[in-house]
Amino acid sequence: MQTVTVELGPRSYPVHIGEGLLRHGDVLSSAVGDGSILVVTNDIVGPLYLASVLEQLPADRTRTYQLPDGEIHKTVKSWGLILDELIRHKVSRDACIVSLGGGVIGDLAGFAAASYMRGIAFVQLPTTLLAQVDASVGGKTGVNHAQGKNLIGAFHQPRAVIIDVATMATLPDREYRAGVAEVVKYGLIRDPRFLRWLEDHTESINLRAPETIMHMVEVSVRNKAEVVAADEREAGSRALLNLGHSFGHAIETLTGYQRWLHGEAVAIGMVVAARLSENRGLLQQGSTERVAGLLDQLGLPTAVPDDLAGASILETLALDKKVMGGRLRLILLEALGSAVVDASSAPSEILEAIEGCRA
Ligand code: NAD
Ligand code: GLY
Numbered sequence: 001m002q003t004v005t006v007e008l009g010p011r012s013y014p015v016h017i018g019e020g021l022l023r024h025g026d027v028l029s030s031a032v033g034d035g036s037i038l039v040v041t042n043d044i045v046g047p048l049y050l051a052s053v054l055e056q057l058p059a060d061r062t063r064t065y066q067l068p069d070g071e072i073h074k075t076v077k078s079w080g081l082i083l084d085e086l087i088r089h090k091v092s093r094d095a096c097i098v099s100l101g102g103g104v105i106g107d108l109a110g111f112a113a114a115s116y117m118r119g120i121a122f123v124q125l126p127t128t129l130l131a132q133v134d135a136s137v138g139g140k141t142g143v144n145h146a147q148g149k150n151l152i153g154a155f156h157q158p159r160a161v162i163i164d165v166a167t168m169a170t171l172p173d174r175e176y177r178a179g180v181a182e183v184v185k186y187g188l189i190r191d192p193r194f195l196r197w198l199e200d201h202t203e204s205i206n207l208r209a210p211e212t213i214m215h216m217v218e219v220s221v222r223n224k225a226e227v228v229a230a231d232e233r234e235a236g237s238r239a240l241l242n243l244g245h246s247f248g249h250a251i252e253t254l255t256g257y258q259r260w261l262h263g264e265a266v267a268i269g270m271v272v273a274a275r276l277s278e279n280r281g282l283l284q285q286g287s288t289e290r291v292a293g294l295l296d297q298l299g300l301p302t303a304v305p306d307d308l309a310g311a312s313i314l315e316t317l318a319l320d321k322k323v324m325g326g327r328l329r330l331i332l333l334e335a336l337g338s339a340v341v342d343a344s345s346a347p348s349e350i351l352e353a354i355e356g357c358r359a
Contacts, residue, residue, distance in 0.1 A: 248266040
């Protein structure tokens with residue numbers, strides 16, 4: 001087992017990473033404290049892992065709340081149902097919520113923990129690669145609103161994150177690859193050595209070799225922990241984690257969130273960001289091909305689809321919250337392994353980069 005600490009003074013916490021941590025070991029039982037426990041999960045992950053988790057928790061003070069699967073349930077209504085459950089059982093402030101699932105369950109359960117009695121303890125057991133390397137670390141919690149994703153939420157750091165990499169064995173292929181896109185992001189924005197390692201290990205990543213997954217998750221969590229420790233509330237450098245996300249989000253919006261998973265859209269977005277950086281002379285020539293080549297080998301999409309007009313993407317980007325003084329605030333690359341926040345790209349340059357990423 002490896003442990004990475006997210007250094008946040010009194011809110012510091014460990015992220016334990018290992019094989020089989022949901023089946024054995026005492027990390028979970030010691031993280032939950034002495035109060036009552038509510039395990040929140042969904043109807044896909046529950047049948048797979050809930051029994052093992054419950055075996056490690058005291059039966060007399062543990063309850064379970066199971067939601068239906070899916071992003072459509074990451075709502076104020078589901079959040080309210082979790083609160084209803086806590087109130088119905090007169091749960092006191094020393095309680096702990098345990099989230100067992102992907103980013104949807106983590107964000108929802110975390111927001112319930114952030115808001116019940118103005119904040120109770122919370123332990124994350126992330127079971128998707130995306131949740132293990134990104135969503136479970138850093139304290140962003142929340143739910144969606146009909147007007148937009150993650151519009152309602154709070155920062156609330158967990159007490160501990162326990163990552164069992166063995167859960168990757170049941171994760172559907174596309175979900176796994178979508179998580180890999182976020183892993184590549186860490187290499188691109190701040191870790192050139194990791195980027196080279198990823199390039200050298202595409203085969204074992206695709207085969208989900210246990211030791212490869214373990215290393216990939218550990219290095220990603222270390223990177224995320226450092227970013228969060230430096231800028232917990234996203235006043236500045238944490239925004240670098242959004243590489244490819246503005247373009248990705250525009251593509252997801254224009255395709256009604258139906259065609260691609262978030263990580264897949266981010267993969268295309270990272271290629272566009274690299275192309276824009278290269279066209280603007282920030283990034284060495286040929287780097288975009290290197291980024292696209294790696295993502296392609298990892299089974300991720302890299303081209304802007306022909307049925308999405310560049311002008312529509314630009315328009316959707318402009319509606320995004322990251323506009324500053326009329327110019328879009330984008331994350332660009334100044335090297336493969338170093339990112340910057342930039343607000344000086346002209347709309348024509350953005351359009352040219354989008355068009356330069358067609359198949
Ligand atoms: P998800 O939670 O919907 O999980 C994807 C699918 O995999 C679901 O059907 C789920 O039930 C299933 N699943 C989960 N673990 C499994 C396993 N081990 N085996 C089989 N199936 C499994 O999606 P996600 O990609 O994990 O998370 C996306 C969510 O995370 C979004 O709502 C996004 O906004 C949020 N997010 C939050 C942060 C943050 O910092 N809080 C960061 C990134 C993303
Ligand atoms: N997923 C972006 C962040 O945690 O800031």
